[in-house]
Structure formats: C-alpha cells, structure tokens
Amino acid sequence: MPRPPxxxxxxxxxxxxxxxxxxxxxxxxxxxxxxxTPAAGxxxxxxxxxxxxxxxxxxxxxxxxxxxxxxxxVAAQALYHGQALVARNGKLREHLLRAAAEERxxxxxxxxxxxxxxxxxxxxxxxxxxxxxxxxxxxxIAGDRWNLGFVEETERQVVAHxxxxxxxxxxxxxxxxxxxxxxxxxxxRHGDEAAAAGARQLPKFVKRVMGVVSGVxxxxxxxx
Numbered sequence: 001m002p003r004p005p006x007x008x009x010x011x012x013x014x015x016x017x018x019x020x021x022x023x024x025x026x027x028x029x030x031x032x033x034x035x036x037t038p039a040a041g042x043x044x045x046x047x048x049x050x051x052x053x054x055x056x057x058x059x060x061x062x063x064x065x066x067x068x069x070x071x072x073x074v075a076a077q078a079l080y081h082g083q084a085l086v087a088r089n090g091k092l093r094e095h096l097l098r099a100a101a102e103e104r105x106x107x108x109x110x111x112x113x114x115x116x117x118x119x120x121x122x123x124x125x126x127x128x129x130x131x132x133x134x135x136x137x138x139x140x141i142a143g144d145r146w147n148l149g150f151v152e153e154t155e156r157q158v159v160a161h162x163x164x165x166x167x168x169x170x171x172x173x174x175x176x177x178x179x180x181x182x183x184x185x186x187x188x189r190h191g192d193e194a195a196a197a198g199a200r201q202l203p204k205f206v207k208r209v210m211g212v213v214s215g216v217x218x219x220x221x222x223x224x
Contacts, residue, residue: 045182046175058170063119064222065165066110071122071221073107075132082136089144099190109179122221148199153207155191159184
C-alpha cells in the first residue's frame, strides 16, 4: 500500500513547513550554536577530578583529541537528526531524537573540557554537521531497519575510536579520560539498543566507506 504524502507541519501562526523546511530550520539552529559560551553540562564526568598540570605538548595532545571527540558528537547529532527526519516509525523517530539529546550532552562535556584546556572546537563544525545530516537522511530513506543498522555500525566504530583515544590521552589527564569513558558507555548502549530493535547488518563496503569518512573527519578536526 503506498504511503500517504507527508503532511507539512504548522507553527503557532498557522504557517506550514515541508520536510525540507524542517530540515533547513534544524540545520540553521544547529549551526548557530558553536559560537556560544560552553554550557556547564549535566552530570559532567570530570567535575570531581583535579585539573592536572599538563606540559604544553600534553595539553595540545589532549586538546586535539577532545576536539576530534567534539567533532564526532557534532556529527552524531546530525546523523540522528537526519535519520529522525525521514524515519517511518514514530517510536524509532523518538528513539533517535533521545539519542541525539544524549549526544548533545556529550558535546557539552567535550566543549567544556576544551575550554578548560584553553582550546576551541574545530572550525569545520558546520561542515561536519551539514555533511552528517545529509548522510543520516540518506540512510533513513533506505528504510527503518537499514536506519537502525547504520546506528549500530556507527556506534560500533565510535566505541573503537574512543578506545583508541583512551590509549592516546596523556596518562595524567584524568578529566579527559573520565569524559571519554562515560561517552563510550553511552555509545555502546546506543548500538546495543539499535541491534535489539532489529537493525539490519550493513554491507561490508558500506562499513568501509563509513570508516574512511570517519578518518577524514578525525584528520581534519584534530588540525583545524
């Protein structure tokens, strides 16, 4: 049975918004956030830990890695927003938006840690968001089970990436380590939830392409 056409949403003033309108408004709201002062962040994992006296090289190393993590959270939010926009199932859409809210909290943690390290997020953040939003929407259009499969594989790669960072962060930087460890637990849970909800395994070549795209983002975010 063919799906009925999407009904445009209306605001309080009665104006209707198409799916494209909604996507552009969400993108505009997100792009305006990176110039804001870092938020305190709820349940900040580093709150009770001491600030280590890092050498300049260790500080730069920690800042570069946390900048990559911040970029990853920008991309994660965008992926979930794009996927939620086109999700066919209402419960799946709600699940994706809840996950995006958790990624927003992770982003706040990373942003605050960068502020503590006297550094700043990647200047390419708008690019990471816009590109990831498009990828997420494309994945969602393929169908809800493929949508979930994309979530599962994305989170699997993110967990592996966070494991690498735990091995690369300065040993004395307990604050950054606590943040990355907390993020890793949440990302693993997102992947497990997607698998339990009926995620379809992605083809190997898609997984490889996702890894390449992730590598490009990590390279760019660490330096710019």
